[in-house]
Amino acid sequence: xxxxxxxxxxxxxxxxxxxxxxxxxxxxxxxxxxxxxxxxxxxxxxxxxxxxxxxxxxxxxxxxxxxxxxxxxxxxxxxxxxxxxxxxxxxxxxxxxxxxxxxxxxxxxxxxxxxxxxxxxxxxxxxxxxxxxxxxxxxxxxxxxxxxxxxxxxxxxxxxxxxxxxxxxxxxxxxxxxxxxxxxxxxxxxxxxxxxxxxxxxxxxxxxxxxxxxxxxxxxxxxxxxxxxxxxxxxxxxxxxxxxxxxxxxxxxxxxxxxxxxxxxxxxxxxxxxxxxxxxxxxxxxxxxxxxxxxxxxxxxxxxxxxxxxxxxxxxxxxxxxxxxxxxxxxxxxxxxxxxxxxxxxxxxxxxxxxxxxxxxxxxxxxxxxxxxxxxxxxxxxxxxxxxxxxxxxxxxxxxxxxxxxxxxxxxxxxxxxxxxxxxxxxxxxxxxxxxxxxxxxxxxxxxxxxxxxxxxxxxxxxxxxxxxxxxxxxxxxxxxxxxxxxxxxxxxxxxxxxxxxxxxxxxxxxxxxxxxxxxxxxxxxxxxxxxxxxxxxxxxxxxxxxxxxxxxxxxxxxxxxxxxxxxxxxxxxxxxxxxxxxxxxxxxxxxxxxxxxxxxxxxxxxxxxxxxxxxxxxxxxxxxxxxxxxxxxxxxxxxxxxxxxxxxxxxxxxxxxxxxxxxxxxxxxxxxxxxxxxxxxxxxxxxxxxxxxxxxxxxxxxxxxxxxxxxxxxxxxxxxxxxxxxxxxxxxxxxxxxxxxxxxxxxxxxxxxxxxxxxxxxxxxxxxxxxxxxxxxxxxxxxxxxxxxxxxxxxxxxxxxxxxxxxxxxxxxxxxxxxxxxxxxxxxxxxxxxxxxxxxxxxxxxxxxxxxxxxxxxxxxxxxxxxxxxxxxxxxxxxxx
Numbered sequence: 001x002x003x004x005x006x007x008x009x010x011x012x013x014x015x016x017x018x019x020x021x022x023x024x025x026x027x028x029x030x031x032x033x034x035x036x037x038x039x040x041x042x043x044x045x046x047x048x049x050x051x052x053x054x055x056x057x058x059x060x061x062x063x064x065x066x067x068x069x070x071x072x073x074x075x076x077x078x079x080x081x082x083x084x085x086x087x088x089x090x091x092x093x094x095x096x097x098x099x100x101x102x103x104x105x106x107x108x109x110x111x112x113x114x115x116x117x118x119x120x121x122x123x124x125x126x127x128x129x130x131x132x133x134x135x136x137x138x139x140x141x142x143x144x145x146x147x148x149x150x151x152x153x154x155x156x157x158x159x160x161x162x163x164x165x166x167x168x169x170x171x172x173x174x175x176x177x178x179x180x181x182x183x184x185x186x187x188x189x190x191x192x193x194x195x196x197x198x199x200x201x202x203x204x205x206x207x208x209x210x211x212x213x214x215x216x217x218x219x220x221x222x223x224x225x226x227x228x229x230x231x232x233x234x235x236x237x238x239x240x241x242x243x244x245x246x247x248x249x250x251x252x253x254x255x256x257x258x259x260x261x262x263x264x265x266x267x268x269x270x271x272x273x274x275x276x277x278x279x280x281x282x283x284x285x286x287x288x289x290x291x292x293x294x295x296x297x298x299x300x301x302x303x304x305x306x307x308x309x310x311x312x313x314x315x316x317x318x319x320x321x322x323x324x325x326x327x328x329x330x331x332x333x334x335x336x337x338x339x340x341x342x343x344x345x346x347x348x349x350x351x352x353x354x355x356x357x358x359x360x361x362x363x364x365x366x367x368x369x370x371x372x373x374x375x376x377x378x379x380x381x382x383x384x385x386x387x388x389x390x391x392x393x394x395x396x397x398x399x400x401x402x403x404x405x406x407x408x409x410x411x412x413x414x415x416x417x418x419x420x421x422x423x424x425x426x427x428x429x430x431x432x433x434x435x436x437x438x439x440x441x442x443x444x445x446x447x448x449x450x451x452x453x454x455x456x457x458x459x460x461x462x463x464x465x466x467x468x469x470x471x472x473x474x475x476x477x478x479x480x481x482x483x484x485x486x487x488x489x490x491x492x493x494x495x496x497x498x499x500x501x502x503x504x505x506x507x508x509x510x511x512x513x514x515x516x517x518x519x520x521x522x523x524x525x526x527x528x529x530x531x532x533x534x535x536x537x538x539x540x541x542x543x544x545x546x547x548x549x550x551x552x553x554x555x556x557x558x559x560x561x562x563x564x565x566x567x568x569x570x571x572x573x574x575x576x577x578x579x580x581x582x583x584x585x586x587x588x589x590x591x592x593x594x595x596x597x598x599x600x601x602x603x604x605x606x607x608x609x610x611x612x613x614x615x616x617x618x619x620x621x622x623x624x625x626x627x628x629x630x631x632x633x634x635x636x637x638x639x640x641x642x643x644x645x646x647x648x649x650x651x652x653x654x655x656x657x658x659x660x661x662x663x664x665x666x667x668x669x670x671x672x673x674x675x676x677x678x679x680x681x682x683x684x685x686x687x688x689x690x691x692x693x694x695x696x697x698x699x700x701x702x703x704x705x706x707x708x709x710x711x712x713x714x715x716x717x718x719x720x721x722x723x724x725x726x727x728x729x730x731x732x733x734x735x736x737x738x739x740x741x742x743x744x745x746x747x748x749x750x751x752x753x754x755x756x757x758x759x760x761x762x763x764x765x766x767x768x769x770x771x772x773x774x775x776x777x778x779x780x781x782x783x784x785x786x787x788x789x790x791x792x793x794x795x796x797x798x799x800x801x802x803x804x805x806x807x808x809x810x811x812x813x814x815x816x817x818x819x820x821x822x823x824x825x826x827x828x829x830x831x832x833x834x835x836x837x838x839x840x841x842x843x844x845x846x847x848x849x850x851x852x853x854x855x856x857x858x859x860x861x862x863x864x865x866x867x868x869x870x871x872x873x874x875x876x877x878x879x880x881x882x
Contacts, residue, residue, distance in 0.1 A: 114236035119259025119294040121799045124230040126210035129410035133208045136382040138251035141201040142244040148194040153234035158184040159225045164213035172375045202374025205381045218506035223412040233257035248371045258661035260294040262308030277591040282313040282351045284580035285367035293799045295577035303346040310348040334361035387420030387489045392531035399522040407516040413496040423546025424832040426532040430845035432479040438521040440472035446499040454493045455484040488545025489803045532842035534829040538767040538808040547579040552774035555601035559589040562611040567786035571793040572606040578797040603778045620766035620780045621755045634784040663795035663817035761811035763792030
């Protein structure tokens with residue numbers, strides 16, 4: 001594809017830390033300036049800091065337009081310098097309007113806004129020697145008929161060799177263009193024309209593939225240095241706005257710079273709790289029907305621009321007087337309406353009725369709206385983007401998961417699939433999933449060549465590739481333990497490490513470097529055994545996988561808002577919308593101001609730490625005093641996500657580090673100063689206080705050679721193994737009996753605060769460990785103050801961060817999206833479905849694998865019973881010797 005490159009002058013980008021241009025480059029720039037007869041151009045930097053971006057656009061089409069005296073179109077949002085004149089296609093600023101009519105009009109490159117790509121679980125990075133990113137994009141009938149281009153804005157690692165690396169764009173399986181990957185120091189933008197008829201009304205599959213090779217290093221370790229980062233704020237489909245948007249095509253609502261769907265809930269006064277409850281219900285319905293995995297809710301004035309939608313919820317009396325409502329006419333019952341954009345204002349979705357019941361009925365209609373049509377690849381990709389759903393007892397060929405057969409000539413082939421397990425799946429060692437690989441490998445591979453399978457970032461299995469002559473296999477069985485899987489999304493990565501002797505020479509341009517080394521066939525299959533179905537408690541994995549505590553039958557779940565300020569309501573509504581997406585339905589939350597009371601029902605508590613009752617904090621295993629000490633200095637700071645406002649932060653450094661845009665806090669809120677340790681903790685809560693600094697330990701006396709040999713010999717022979725297992729089993733059995741006795745006699749004390757708090761956390765989400773019913777579960781979400789709560793929840797619901805939510809407590813550092821988790825000491829299994837012998841057997845096996853002490857104790861007890869029965873039987877046989 002021919003393309004024109006618009007390259008600003010070197011060194012003209014903004015930012016305090018930049019090197020001075022070399023003397024030859026400066027001389028060339030000066031000569032060019034004198035020849036052009038103008039002042040040196042001041043280049044615009046898309047990112048606002050660091051080197052200026054490079055822009056590649058087609059040489060024809062509406063990206064090149066003649067300059068006209070008409071007012072220029074408002075520039076796309078971004079931190080570009082408004083003081084710099086717009087660069088022309090020749091790389092110099094446009095001259096001001098002149099009265100000289102004979103002056104030749106200049107050609108100026110303009111960037112039209114793009115329909116951005118939605119955020120997904122894979123993020124926006126292409127890594128390794130080969131990688132693929134796929135995005136389902138919903139278009140209306142009018143958008144699919146118009147002219148369109150695919151724009152890709154990217155930044156690459158400096159180690160990527162441009163002569164051997166390519167970035168390819170495909171739409172609905174049709175290749176629309178490719179380019180060499182060469183953007184190590186600045187963001188580069190390329191555009192590919194999409195042929196007529198490729199786009200369809202409904203879902204379309206946008207695919208980006210990267211083939212990357214290292215410049216100088218051919219070791220397998222060097223392949224991890226290869227990456228191409230897609231800039232989500234500028235990438236997408238260059239199409240017209242959806243002028244024919246209706247209730248059936250709400251999935252065509254455009255995401256913002258971070259891939260999130262902004263929802264602006266219109267308010268003209270402070271709502272009552274019942275009305276706020278109905279608003280949050282409508283927000284959930286819109287999140288479910290829009291099918292975007294990342295909501296961003298804000299209460300207040302209407303949103304402007306192409307991104308997002310305004311939401312007007314209330315009875316006819318409550319919304320009376322709002323701009324545009326008079327167009328609805330008389331309201332006689334449940335009513336849904338979509339008001340078109342007015343000026344720069346985003347479209348408005350109205351959910352109304354005569355009374356509260358009508359509003360709830362309109363919300364139910366909204367949740368059932370929507371259309372899942374589109375192109376074949378698009379409709380197939382739309383459900384896969386959140387992971388292929390499995391229920392157990394299935395046999396899946398990877399072709400159904402979007403994997404294709406291919407030959408690979410690199411050193412490390414990585415194939416990734418995503419499976420979504422049920423939220424009540426019990427991960428434990430009671431079974432194995434079997435991966436049956438089909439493919440082959442070439443002759444001449446090194447003896448260290450192997451296939452490695454990772455599940456959720458943990459190694460599950462490895463298989464060597466032993467034959468120097470190569471091999472073709474059709475059923476290479478690899479067992480994968482169920483204990484490595486988890487409820488919700490699971491990432492399975494199949495890696496083929498393929499070193500050979502030619503890698504030591506590392507001639508990347510030789511013909512031998514292009515010879516295939518591995519063949520991967522899409523008939524590779526994965527067999528999932530029957531799964532144990534019960535909910536682990538406490539476990540945040542079940543919360544993020546299916547909002548399990550809040551979807552259990554029985555009492556309505558309660559959303560507790562001790563303070564109803566706007567930022568706390570934003571955070572609560574965003575979190576409720578994300579849970580509704582996980583549950584695939586609207587959750588009927590009851591809004592209450594207090595977590596106390598005797599009413600049953602699962603509780604979601606969302607509030608700043610200062611507004612919480614200490615009893616609520618203690619109920620989830622946290623120490624209120626420790627939280628007060630750690631967050632004391634941060635409670636007064638103000639945090640709003642990013643220099644883009646609610647959209648997030650985008651800088652060159654953050655793109656290189658692959659940080660989510662909405663995971664950002666202002667510099668004033670990031671430093672953490674931990675207060676001095678308090679006096680010694682009382683005996684009632686020993687685990688709540690931070691550990692005192694330990695004095696340096698004296699080095700132990702070194703063991704003699706005889707002692708070392710004796711210890712190793714005893715360990716390897718297994719002589720000490722059985723007594724150790726028996727002793728640990730007996731200890732656990734005795735402790736379990738003591739806990740059972742305490743529970744029966746009512747002597748259990750208040751739960752100890754045994755969860756250590758991460759001092760860098762800007763948000764804590766924790767689940768209580770008490771009770772054996774889902775209706776008694778409490779999930780707490782808190783932060784130092786309301787503004788930081790809103791900013792941190794905006795980061796938490798990012799699909800990349802959300803999928804890592806596990807354990808009894810998680811601590812989020814919203815400055816970069818780092819999530820640390822704490823696993824529970826003891827886990828209860830809560831029944832979620834009607835009793836059956838098959839599921840009871842699986843759950844029992846899972847429980848025994850999670851509690852090996854009880855398993856050993858039961859084994860010893862059964863052996864003792866067998867021995868006694870055998871002794872009693874033998875005594876009755878034979879004759880006694882007198």
